[in-house]
Amino acid sequence: MGGGTTQSRPGPPRQRPGTPTATSTDLPAQYSLAKILGIWAAAALPMGLGYWVITPAVADGPYDTVVLATGTLAAGLVWQFVLAMLILRREEKSVGPSAMARRLWLQVPRDPVNGRPRKRLLWLLAPLGIAFVLNMMYLAPAIQNLQQHLLPGLAPLPFQDAETLFSTEVAPRMEGAWWFLALFLTLSIFNVFLGEEFIFRGILLPRMQGVFGSADWFANGVLFGLYHLHQPWTAGGIMLTSGLIMSLPVRRYRSMWLSVIPHSIQTVIVFGMLLALMRGTA
Numbered sequence: 159m160g161g162g163t164t165q166s167r168p169g170p171p172r173q174r175p176g177t178p179t180a181t182s183t184d185l186p187a188q189y190s191l192a193k194i195l196g197i198w199a200a201a202a203l204p205m206g207l208g209y210w211v212i213t214p215a216v217a218d219g220p221y222d223t224v225v226l227a228t229g230t231l232a233a234g235l236v237w238q239f240v241l242a243m244l245i246l247r248r249e250e251k252s253v254g255p256s257a258m259a260r261r262l263w264l265q266v267p268r269d270p271v272n273g274r275p276r277k278r279l280l281w282l283l284a285p286l287g288i289a290f291v292l293n294m295m296y297l298a299p300a301i302q303n304l305q306q307h308l309l310p311g312l313a314p315l316p317f318q319d320a321e322t323l324f325s326t327e328v329a330p331r332m333e334g335a336w337w338f339l340a341l342f343l344t345l346s347i348f349n350v351f352l353g354e355e356f357i358f359r360g361i362l363l364p365r366m367q368g369v370f371g372s373a374d375w376f377a378n379g380v381l382f383g384l385y386h387l388h389q390p391w392t393a394g395g396i397m398l399t400s401g402l403i404m405s406l407p408v409r410r411y412r413s414m415w416l417s418v419i420p421h422s423i424q425t426v427i428v429f430g431m432l433l434a435l436m437r438g439t440a
Contacts, residue, residue, distance in 0.1 A: 186261075188368025198381050200241055201357045205234040206387030220327045228341055231388065235348035242356035262360030267411035279411055283419050289403050290420040298395030305394045312391045324435065333438040342432055346425040351418050358382050358400070359408045359417045375405040 189197075208230025217223040242262075243253050250257040259265050267279035306313060322328055332338060348354075358378060366374040379401020383393040404417035 185367060186364055189362070189365040191369050194362060194366060194369060194381070197241070197245070197357065197362060198385060201238050201354075202385040202387050204237055205231065205385070208234055209388035220322050220325060221331055224323050224328055225338065228338070228345060232341060232345040232348065234388075235345060235353035238353035238357045239348055242353075242361050245361050261364070262356060263364060263408065263412045263414045264360070265413055265415075267413040267416060270410050273412075279413075280415070282407060282411070282416060286403055286407060286416060286420045287423060290399065290423055293395070293399050293403065294424060298392070298399060301395040301398065302392055306391055309391075314389075314391065324431075329435060332432075332435050334436060336436060339432055339436055342429070346422075346429070350421040350425055354382075354385075355414060355418050355421060358385070359405065359414050363405060363409055364412075375409040376401050378405040378409075 209227065212230055213223060213226045217226045246253050246257060246261055250261050266275040266277055267282070268274065269276050269279075323332070358381070362381070363374065363378045366377055370377040379397050379399075382400040382405070383395075383397030386393050386396055400417075403420060407416040408414055
């Protein structure tokens, strides 16, 4: 019955369930250089204003300087969160969890080939965390010393270095000052997550490739280092850390968690030191 057999035409290949569509790895709308620099300035300038203008003008002595500097930095970081939410609302018409996860890459790391979520990529946090600590202990201080040698004018103002907090003029007054610990925790949450990371790895990084191409992660690290107008003597080491250890993994695997968690390591260390200070055991 060969003559009566009807031969079916091949249709388009069926897509297997769970296979991402072509749009899953498409680039979002990209920012212009002017918009990138505008957002950078909106985040950076209030931080520099608090450190170089407000704190020296108002503070009287080391204790006031430590308290006011911490407060102005916290205010600047809270502003960054507000700025990120304003941008998110304008672009996504929402600030809900799904919009934040999509736009800011607050998601499980994605396979760079097919865009699928891969929980096992979270194991990258181990080497990234180790690299962050090693940089913090050895490489960043060496770069900072070199930078201060080449540019001696970029140094902390009086009483505004980290050692002042643990000095004999300040440390005794911090014993039992739990309000300061609460202030530090507020600063820290916005520093390592809701402020700096939202702006630089969440808002900016996904939309920098249009200007910088495959070097977008490097440019993001440079901008993050230069953003530290309130700590310009640390800019060199921060550029290296944020570029290689934070921006590059976030860009490749499209997950902000790969920068938020390593960025939090320093905060945990300082929190332990402050807790000892509050208890009078430092």
